[in-house]
Amino acid sequence: MTDDAPPSWGVLSDMDGTLLDTENTWLRVVERFVDDHDGADAAGLAAASEGLDLDRAAALLRTRLGLDDTHEAVAHDLDRRALAAYAESVTWRPGAPELLRALVDAEVPLALVTSSPRHWVERFTRSVDLSAFRVSVTADDTTRTKPAPDPYLDGAAALGLDAGRCVVLEDSLVGAWSAVSAGCATVVVGDPDRSLPPGVHRVRSLNEVDVRMLRTIAHTP
Template sequence: MHSRNAPVRPSAVLFDMDGTLVDTEHLWWRAVAEVAQDLGHRLTDADLPEVFGRPVGHTAAYLRRAVDRPVPEARIAADLGSAFAARVAVDVRPRPGVVRLLAELKDASVPVGLVTASPRHVVDLVLRTLGHEWFALTVAAEDTARTKPAPDPYLTAAERLGAEPRTCVAVEDSPLGVASARAAGCPVVAVPSAVPIAAEPGTVVLSSLEEADLALLSRLAAAPVRAPGTRT
């Protein structure tokens, strides 16, 4: 039973994968750069919004438009997936603070979910290194009709865990991921990886997950619910 002064723990903590749990954003960028170069396009910082935090299909469609060549999007998507998976298979590293935070949540019996826009085969590759045992469930790109920035992935995770989204804390690294979680009604801890994220009510921005602990997540889960974009 909770003491009167103890914050209520989150019903669940829902982690994004790429750039949040594991340091794969640089692997994705290299994979996209390789495929883009084969198509005759050189990636620059201007391409960042169409690469990071986006599902494979979105980036494939973007590259197809950028090169203006009759290359099927499905082939570009397949090449992106293969190039990324090859890198993930040999170079997956947990982000700073991740293993400690997962262990703290496990010790406290707080359910943890993995919610990603990456395909299932990439999730499986990552979990071979990170470990399946941390997660009560995983939601991959194939598991919802719409992926991030739509709220569907976080709504699906909360529903499968039997929890209200407002009592589940999402942990994200990209503006699109934050938008997905906030649209679902989840409070968010954001640790930006490649693109800045603005703090706002319901979104706490940290420089590293080494700064996060169960006490912080509990305070977020207990805070009054505000609609995304609401200012105090």
């Protein structure tokens, strides 16, 4: 691909739990929040928060726990707790840095599409190199976050591509629905036994994913 030729396909990737080992940290933050507010089924509420942006998670917990605190106060507390937890360590998921390097070497354009706020992404760049991504779409950049299709539609548009020419890497059900609703081919990393939208490709680890596989899924010669 020359510098002036448009890309024929691209990759849009979720961040937490897909590329970075941060999802479990977030779930532990939610569990501790529930425990600190004398709530029951901390693990269940944490699971229900998987893939949600900060505002949606705050709304869920405020409702389910019957909290008197304002939505803004709950979101602020979760944000504070999460940043403190993330300060300890942010690391790659297995196979993630190798796949990103291979995609960059193959000149495949990349967009980061995450439900995390931009200041979390900026915090993570202190620990890991996210420069492979040409653009990033965060929870701050779209009116409707995952599972709405908007984040992935915006990510594709930022790369100058139709969503149907993009392959999405995801790990959550919320994210998978967002990607499928946007019209993207979708690869879900992780537990293969969960109920997922029809037509998605399942892998246990990014170690199973390479450029040739993604190009085939994108139906690109």
